[in-house]
Amino acid sequence: MTESAVAAVRPGRLRAAWASAHAPVPGVPRWARAAALTVPLVVLPSSLWRIAGVALHLPIVRHTGGDESGNLPSWLPIELYVVLLSILSELLAFTAVGLVSTWGEVFPKWVPFLRGRRVPTLAAVVPGAIGATVLTCLWTWVFVMLAFGRNIAGDRLTADSPLNADTWQGALVVVSYVPLVAWGPLLAAVTFAYHRRRAHGA
Template identity: 65%
Template sequence: MTAQIDAPVTVGRVRTAWRGAHAPVAGVPRWARIAAYTVPLTVLPSGLWRIAGITFHLPIDINEGGHGSGDLPSWLPMELYVVLLSVLSELLAFTAIGLIARWGEVFPRWIPGLGGRRVPTRAVVVTAALGAAVLTVVWTVGFVALFAGVTVTGEPTPADFPTQAGGWQAAIFYLCYLPLLLWGPLLAAVTFAYHRRRRNH
């Protein structure tokens, strides 16, 4: 009986937390809200591709022998690293929603020493603007190099790189990674809206 009572309470708490993390504050333009919600969706496909191809070894990657550990420490398997990288990327992308939500203007109360205090506008704007600029440059340069058949350092694309397979494997790779080109510009647009809204308050 207790478990049956606890389940709705838990669901209610999750729902409340979800709304609190996503609900826009007053004054957020509709276009900024859509742009902020879109940012995590631009990162999600590439993360799913990495997890599917490298962690679960689905045949969407031509490297049938698996990916080596590279410079990873011996205690960190590549499969686990890919999951952690994908989750971290998604969490980083989720911070764009903070530019339209209350937690981007007032620190949540559970943060020690900062809870309830106003988030400094300039620090947020500078950090987000730099992030948007870096993301735009990195992904644009990366795809220009990729379409030219070279890496960002000018070396030829490795034979086991996903796009070398051609056909459906390359198509899936592009479908999953091309949305990353929108990450920087969308973040820049939401940052502009955040700056303009908070400057007027």
């Protein structure tokens, strides 16, 4: 087989493996699959905003002139931290898709020692429930505080705060992050559907 033929086969095999792993499990309600696929999308705007504004330094962030690295260690540039945080956020969000896909019920072949075995129900339900609770409380608190003109610590926002929605940069931050309010409830709904399906042996 020529090199070009091999190159043509590999993408096809990858697509087939991807489609097989993410095929909806029998018994998954349509609404649950839609909710699971929506989770990575509600996380995406904030990830893109962080990368664009902090990692790429596009003029969409209102800088205050202070030290923006916060408590990061000196060896970790804030640009790298933001990219890694955004990737991690998307990966965590994507785990919701596993709750409606085959890899959420049977360990994939690439998982050492566990490949082919059934995923214990509680191994998915407990982290899903904890994550949904934490995310719901966190982002609800953040936006309640913002509604009262305060940051997450409860301190009043100043006129030059990057979170001040009176400027277009501040409004863009809010618009980018407000979808995160739906992350917890969506994950809770998908986790509930997963538990119900597995409990009934579907």
